[in-house]
Amino acid sequence: MVPGAALKDRYKLGRFPLAHKGMGEVWPARDTLLDRPVIVKFVNAALLDADLVRRIRREALLTARLDHPGVPAIHDLGEHDGRPYVVLQKIDGIDLADLIAERSPLPIGWVAAIGAQICGVLLAAARIGLVHRDIKPSNVMLDRSGAVKVLDFGLAAIHDDDRYSRITQTGQSLGTLGYMAPEQVDGGHSDHRTDLYGLGATLFDLLTGQPPFDGATTTTMLRRQMQNPPPRPADLRPDTPTALDDLVHALLSIDPEDRPSSAADVYAVLAPLSQDLPVIPGLLAENVTAVQAYAAIVGRVSQQDRPETASTCGQTEPEVEPEPSVAHGERLYAAGEFRAAARHWRQLAARRARERGEDDPLVFDLRLRAARAHVALGEHDRAIRQFQSLLQDRVRTDGPDHAAVLELRQELAQLIGAPEPPRSSRLASGADR
Incomplete structure (x- = not known):
């Protein structure tokens, strides 16, 4: 693309692209009609074919369908010089992969607050039968207010809807090694518990500064992931609270049946741990109280989604004889x-x-x-x-x-x-x- 190009006489591209990611280029731009910054995502010209065009359109439709403050808004779809593009909300923040690289280890409260907010997005997705299938640090952003945005629904699947259920594998595998659930590795059925596995791997990375599985080769890493017991972050970070350590261990279970039953159960563990949110200099707003309040709003789950036994911050459920x-x-x-x-x-x-x-x-x-x-x-x-x-x-x-x-x-x-x-x-x- 040409820097400064105007799309639809409305979206003016910046001087340099932000990234080249697999299936596309990402450019900063200006919406001249509404006078606001936006992001424009193009299909990579070297990979351009009919399948990829359908895929980027499909991702936009799925993202727009998921109406949640933890998902970037889709502003427009179009084509420029034969290249399809999507116009998205610009997020002023940092992705979790960069946050881990720059600030690891993160405070426990922030790890829990980030995880709780991701749970809110996963619950909204589950209500429409949507499975993201690529939850990982680089697909989650933290903006300056402390709010989480889940990105890149390019691998998502939605149940019982033929328009969205099938995707191609042009230039990209179905997930990311080290974060994709064992059932994805085996080519099996994915459901909401697949995303819970990705959340567990992301929480492990946030806590320890490294992914849960590593190895000199892909084969070694996959063998550890598919055959060894799930790792515990407390082995690398002893100050991890027992409840959080056990949660991550359960989320990384090989068998989906052994993971928590829903994102609401995960939220119930994370929310009470999201109380101590110190300022992260240079990255987040200075007003910690406002950050706590906004994180609680974005990360909330509706009452109908809460498990009957879940405890919320400042509240306890009456104990029931088991x-x-x-x-x-x-x-x-x-x-x-x-x-x-x-x-x-x-x-x-x-x-x-x-x-x-x-x-x-x-x-x-x-x-x-x-x-x-x-x-x-x-x-x-x-x-x-x-x-x-x-x-x-x-x-x-x-x-x-x-x-x-x-x-x-x-x-x-x-x-x-x-x-x-x-x-x-x-x-x-x-x-x-």
């Missing part, structure tokens, strides 16, 4: 509904952990029940991962010689040594319920 819920899980298990029982016990364990802490004995018991339910389903690999995670936490809490630890080691050893049942047996046990 035993009836434990009994409900037992009834599901007795009826052969092993998957439903496992899911129920995991949710109850998460709730109990928020109320009493991760080291509460009932939390361990509920996690063990859930792991055993996957044994009943014949899902040995998944059960082994859950047993190993539980064993690691019990050793940390009770020491290696505690009776419960020794029993857990024995049960895990028996499970590892047991042959995986044939497919027919798994079906008979309710594996596909």
Whole structure:
């Protein structure tokens, strides 16, 4: 493009492009009609074809459809000298990748506030069946008021709508290695929990200054991501609160079923941690009180999206005796509904952990029940991962010689040594319920 070119006799390009990113060029521009700065995103001329033209149009339509203050506004669509472009809201801020490079480690309060605001966007997306599929630090910006903007819906999918469901892979893979969920790596089904994985990887990066997985080669990195237990940020940053460490660990679970059930559950953990927001000199507004207020507004979730057990800042929910819920899980298990029982016990364990802490004995018991339910389903690999995670936490809490630890080691050893049942047996046990 020619610097200073006028598009539609309205949008005047700046002197230099801001970036060249895969499928396009990004230019600063001036909307001369409304006298405001904007951003113009062009399709890269070297990659220009019919598929890519459809893709950039599709991204604009999806972004415009998602009406949320945490998503940049789409102002216009057009074509100049045969090159399609999109005109977007200009964000005065910094993307999280640059923020991490310049300011790592970030204060815990800011990590939580940024994550809480991303949750607000993901909840709005989930309400229309939209999955972003590329949540990562470089696709999130923090403006000078402390507000988060989620960018680049070029890889998004929306359920039950053929106009938006398929995308091409011209010049770009379906996600970003290190941040894309295991089901994306395997080419499997993506849903809202796919975005929660990307959020977990982003939070890990914000906390530690590095992505959750690394390796000398792509193969090494993928093997660690797909086979190793999810990492814990507290191993690299000991001042990470236990609730935040456990949340990131859960968000990075290999199996989507082991991640939090929705962005509302994630928000419920992050919001209470978003209280201490010190000024970040040179990047954010000086008025911390205003930053806190605006972050709370943009990051809010509607009451209908909040989980029944979620606590909000300054508020606590009345404690409910968990035993009836434990009994409900037992009834599901007795009826052969092993998957439903496992899911129920995991949710109850998460709730109990928020109320009493991760080291509460009932939390361990509920996690063990859930792991055993996957044994009943014949899902040995998944059960082994859950047993190993539980064993690691019990050793940390009770020491290696505690009776419960020794029993857990024995049960895990028996499970590892047991042959995986044939497919027919798994079906008979309710594996596909």
